[in-house]
Amino acid sequence: MDLISPLELTALNPVQKLVFRHPDDPRVLVKVVNPRFIERRDKRDRFYQKRRRIGHHRAFAREMIEHLASRALAPGRLAPYPHMQNILGVIDTDMGAALLVEAVLDENGELAPTLHDLVEGGRFGPHEQRALERFADWALASNVLINDLSPDNLAWHPSGHFVMIDGLGDRAGIPIRAVSPWLNRVYKRKKIRHLLAEIGMGKDSGRSRKPIAIAVAIILALLGLLAAQMELLLD
Template sequence: MAQLTLSPANLVASGVQRAVYLHPNDRTKLIKVLKPDEELAHRNNFNGVMDRLMPSTRIRQIRKEYTEYLRIMLKHPEPDFRAPMSHMFGFVSTNVGLGCLTENVMGPDGSVGETLGQKIRRGTLTDSQINLLNDTIDALFEHGVRASDLNPNNFVFGRRAYGNELGPEECVLVDGFGDIHAIPVRSMGRWLNRMGLADSCKRLARNTKLIWNPKTRRFSRS
């Protein structure tokens, strides 16, 4: 496997567990790399303690993410299916560790699209983008996607590459899918997953100051 060289200039995001880089040769792809243990911030919450006592739980999160992606895609082999989560393309070797290859949801100028969190902070979220968010939420419920972390920074607005062309603007869940809980309740039944999704949407509403209607399963400003 040829090794890709990722430079600090290609870093586009840095989360608790992973750093995200632009692919050096393909603007339509991103590479997520698990941070070394020594670079993790010291956290005293449950997840932080588990990271220290059972480092394998960090790999489990990635495994759950891929398992959920495969589950949804294998249920929908039709070529016109538009997954509400970002597509995943396997693993690549890099100079900073093994990377997960995923699609880049791009802004109008080809850069990485803005997250819901960024748009909320900057006051740039439009009504049409709220509708795009609602389309994604509809798809999560309709297809029974097990999404455990619907935080504002995991939704990205932008365009995906379809062959040699970019598609229309979408809202895409780029992280936080997969039943990563210690007790995989959301995997035990479709109705349990719906309850979990509804609860996650309530938290998302609190974090974005949007209003969540549990009956219509839609967000709005008022």
């Protein structure tokens, strides 16, 4: 596979809106950014210079950071993460910079179904339900940050586990969940409740019952961030 020459995507048929199979290796997917997203000025993010610097690539940056954060738990050795899409790199294409990722494929070598496909097709049975519970246990126990846990973003691996193929990382301007594992877990628990409610596997009980504990944790996390910034500046 030629990894240096820019890839020509416009002549290829996407397998999903913005997802192409790599012409040299069908086990690899090439993901590009939605052109509408490039045009749109995201007003909510206007205060965050750092994000503006990365611009419309921030979804890629979020996924990459989580990929690296998970690998940082096993320095200097091979430690794949079966529940997260494997990122292979960034390349140039005629549709802009693109993320190269490992495809989750079914037994026939086609793109694996998502949780949404399984539920819609009546293929979400007890086996898949147990696998989803294992995915949720992993998500809560790990340090990974999740922002979009929708049924479209979980692919069903033929060996019997779910893989998150999109929606990792932190969309918030101030990275509070990255510095507070407790707040991160509270947020992920909420996302899992929403996901289960979305596929008809439970009721979304609404707002969290720990507003004071959450407020205290946010203040502590903000103080921690402030202290770290001061240390950097005064060092």
